[in-house]
Amino acid sequence: MSGKIDKAAPPHAGSTAYINARIVDPTGDAEYLGAVLISDGKIADFGPNLFASGAPYGIRSVDCRGYYLAPGLVDTRVHTGEPGEEHKETLESAGTAAAVGGITSMVLLPDTEPPFDDASLIEFVARRARQVKLANMYAYGALTVGLEGKELAEIGLLAEAGAVAFTDADHAVASAQVMRRALYYAKTFDALIVHMPQEPALSGGTMTSGAMATRLGLSGCPPLAEVMMVERDIRLAEMTGGRMHFTKISTAESVAVIAAAKARGLRITCDTAAPYFALNDLAVGDYRTFCKLVPPLRAEKDRVAVVEGLKDGTIDAIVSDHRPQDQDSKRVPFAQAEPGGIGLETLLPISLELVHGGHITLPRLFQRLSSTPASLFGLPAGKLAKGAPADLVLFDADYAWKIDRTDLWSKTKNSPFDERPVQGRVLATIVGGRTIYRDDSFAMAATAA
Amino acid sequence: MNLFFENSTRTRTSFEVAAKRLGADVINMDVATSSVRKGETLLDTAMTLNAMRPDAIVVRHHESGAVNLLSQKVNCAVINAGDGQHEHPTQALLDALTIRRRRGNLEGLLVAICGDIMHSRVARSNIHLLQIMGARVRVVGPPTLMPTDVDRLGVEVHYSMKTGLKDVDIVMMLRLQTERMQGSFVPSISEYFHFFGLDRVKLEYAKPDALIMHPGPMNRGVEIDSEVADDLDRSVIHEQVEMGVTVRMACLDALIGGQRNQFGAVA
Numbered sequence: 001m002s003g004k005i006d007k008a009a010p011p012h013a014g015s016t017a018y019i020n021a022r023i024v025d026p027t028g029d030a031e032y033l034g035a036v037l038i039s040d041g042k043i044a045d046f047g048p049n050l051f052a053s054g055a056p057y058g059i060r061s062v063d064c065r066g067y068y069l070a071p072g073l074v075d076t077r078v079h080t081g082e083p084g085e086e087h088k089e090t091l092e093s094a095g096t097a098a099a100v101g102g103i104t105s106m107v108l109l110p111d112t113e114p115p116f117d118d119a120s121l122i123e124f125v126a127r128r129a130r131q132v133k134l135a136n137m138y139a140y141g142a143l144t145v146g147l148e149g150k151e152l153a154e155i156g157l158l159a160e161a162g163a164v165a166f167t168d169a170d171h172a173v174a175s176a177q178v179m180r181r182a183l184y185y186a187k188t189f190d191a192l193i194v195h196m197p198q199e200p201a202l203s204g205g206t207m208t209s210g211a212m213a214t215r216l217g218l219s220g221c222p223p224l225a226e227v228m229m230v231e232r233d234i235r236l237a238e239m240t241g242g243r244m245h246f247t248k249i250s251t252a253e254s255v256a257v258i259a260a261a262k263a264r265g266l267r268i269t270c271d272t273a274a275p276y277f278a279l280n281d282l283a284v285g286d287y288r289t290f291c292k293l294v295p296p297l298r299a300e301k302d303r304v305a306v307v308e309g310l311k312d313g314t315i316d317a318i319v320s321d322h323r324p325q326d327q328d329s330k331r332v333p334f335a336q337a338e339p340g341g342i343g344l345e346t347l348l349p350i351s352l353e354l355v356h357g358g359h360i361t362l363p364r365l366f367q368r369l370s371s372t373p374a375s376l377f378g379l380p381a382g383k384l385a386k387g388a389p390a391d392l393v394l395f396d397a398d399y400a401w402k403i404d405r406t407d408l409w410s411k412t413k414n415s416p417f418d419e420r421p422v423q424g425r426v427l428a429t430i431v432g433g434r435t436i437y438r439d440d441s442f443a444m445a446a447t448a449a
Numbered sequence: 450m451n452l453f454f455e456n457s458t459r460t461r462t463s464f465e466v467a468a469k470r471l472g473a474d475v476i477n478m479d480v481a482t483s484s485v486r487k488g489e490t491l492l493d494t495a496m497t498l499n500a501m502r503p504d505a506i507v508v509r510h511h512e513s514g515a516v517n518l519l520s521q522k523v524n525c526a527v528i529n530a531g532d533g534q535h536e537h538p539t540q541a542l543l544d545a546l547t548i549r550r551r552r553g554n555l556e557g558l559l560v561a562i563c564g565d566i567m568h569s570r571v572a573r574s575n576i577h578l579l580q581i582m583g584a585r586v587r588v589v590g591p592p593t594l595m596p597t598d599v600d601r602l603g604v605e606v607h608y609s610m611k612t613g614l615k616d617v618d619i620v621m622m623l624r625l626q627t628e629r630m631q632g633s634f635v636p637s638i639s640e641y642f643h644f645f646g647l648d649r650v651k652l653e654y655a656k657p658d659a660l661i662m663h664p665g666p667m668n669r670g671v672e673i674d675s676e677v678a679d680d681l682d683r684s685v686i687h688e689q690v691e692m693g694v695t696v697r698m699a700c701l702d703a704l705i706g707g708q709r710n711q712f713g714a715v716a
Binding site for chain 1: 512518
């Protein structure tokens with residue numbers, strides 16, 4: 001993919017009309033040919049009949065040539081290396097990869113060095129985001145001090161500083177007592193707690209338990225480790241009335257248990273990451289460390305259940321779970337390799353497989369990728385509405401290409417989707433009306449008539 | 450070049466004898482004192498050794514897949530002398546050769562592999578090879594030492610020696626790998642021996658002429674009783690060691706043997 005990042009794009013002023021676009025409206029659950037009018041960085045108007053006979057004289061107009069225009073993606077699970085491991089990814093390189101991937105808002109995980117368990121680090125992220133001038137960047141606060149699962153972090157102060165939700169990233173909170181108190185205490189601020197459910201005592205293995213792990217001689221992490229923790233947390237959420245969001249749901253049993261909890265009316269939500277509906281444990285193949293993830297890639301039946309969960313809405317959102325790892329962390333024997341894969345740039349094309357496969361409609365997909373995560377995390381993003389920030393992605397849903405990790409913009413290249421043929425690419429990414437990324441194939445002829 | 454990241458006396462010596470009998474120069478890399486201890490990565494070690502132009506590197510490593518990874522970075526022959534809990538191919542070859550010498554053929558034989566299947570690369574390699582050669586394979590051991598879904602490798606799974614050894618032609622015992630055990634897999638050595646150690650009584654379940662095998666080193670009194678281990682009529686444990694050298698000579702010759710003239714001599 002070649003295109004141009006434009007950090008220097010000035011703040012949007014005046015009016016720009018994006019005409020002749022196939023508009024994807026997730027909250028309206030609709031898709032139609034129409035136009036969007038942006039004024040001073042905000043959506044001023046949109047609809048099927050807007051500018052049906054051409055943009056009026058005097059405003060800039062961009063002919064979208066029938067490509068899709070949708071709210072930009074909201075990725076609520078992004079690891080970077082800043083601060084602490086800037087050689088893996090900086091906020092600037094992550095922002096660039098996000099722009100190329102059509103992601104206009106992202107929430108950064110707190111497992112940096114030092115972790116975000118102090119309000120000053122939340123302010124640091126906000127300041128760096130203003131300097132980087134790419135996607136909107138928000139930060140999680142740590143749920144417990146040092147992500148150790150022992151003492152509660154300063155949830156209130158972190159929230160005041162701007163933390164949008166609380167999590168211990170890829171560390172599961174082992175103690176039911178700590179989680180119970182966290183859920184209770186967070187109610188004071190109606191804060192969202194995001195938990196990756198994995199029973200630590202059972203999840204020590206390096207890939208999912210099963211015939212593949214047995215054949216490769218790798219230690220197994222059973223799917224049971226996930227659903228056990230989901231069930232525990234559902235009980236705790238029910239008792240405390242706290243807001244619990246499970247992240248990276250990867251097993252059939254978890255999907256079923258969460259569906260049942262939702263049916264009982266509990267305040268439970270969840271997401272999954274792109275690898276868990278696009279890959280299974282066979283992808284590990286000959287010890288491919290790029291496919292070593294947390295939780296591990298599961299069996300095919302689990303993958304299918306995750307797809308079903310996305311279809312029927314049991315799974316509310318999709319995240320990239322972008323986690324850069326350099327060569328030194330990955331070019332080692334499988335058991336020694338660091339887990340994680342990058343995903344910002346591949347999130348949209350991988351997710352579009354659900355549309356091309358006939359599993360979900362485009363507006364529904366953008367609910368999972370954009371409007372629902374935005375509303376869960378309380379972000380001013382993810383929807384087409386008058387007065388909403390003009391965070392948009394223009395994309396070609398059909399363009400066929402093959403993911404080549406060496407072409408990705410991320411600082412590290414550990415994509416589990418390397419060499420995968422996909423369809424769909426981003427043509428332009430617009431944040432607050434500013435076009436921060438433009439694909440070379442799409443000359444954005446802003447015709448000042 | 451012998452490159453052992455994990456301690457091994459038997460396999461390393463066996464490869465060394467095999468290579469020397471073929472006339473090769475053998476260099477043993479003692480990893481304990483090498484630069485690996487100074488933080489050198491596996492691939493750096495591999496590329497350094499590769500630059501010295503060996504004809505073959507024999508590698509043992511404590512991580513599954515490590516030999517595979519190393520082989521991608523060198524352009525000489527690489528022989529896997531055991532990687533983690535994955536495979537130990539020359540052990541399976543020598544076991545198959547030993548059985549064939551005694552029984553003439555592997556086709557149709559019933560083989561029971563007993564003990565710590567989960568941590569055993571020997572078991573995995575034997576499961577693959579014996580089945581390819583037409584034998585039927587059972588695995589016998591406590592459920593805590595069985596890898597998940599092992600039945601999908603085509604074997605029968607038994608949790609008792611009585612049913613597991615019934616009518617078998619070969620009893621292949623595995624070492625209880627205490628060094629790989631993190632956590633409680635079995636309550637105690639004596640309980641393990643009581644239920645899964647091979648002794649005269651349990652051997653009675655097998656065919657009267659069943660052979661006893663063990664890849665070594667044996668833990669006498671843990672997985673095997675000395676009385677059966679040393680039974681010259683039944684135990685082929687020493688023959689296995691002998692065949693080890695033969696098989697490793699064959700492997701080295703197949704991979705790096707020179708051109709032969711019509712009399713079979715190396716040119």
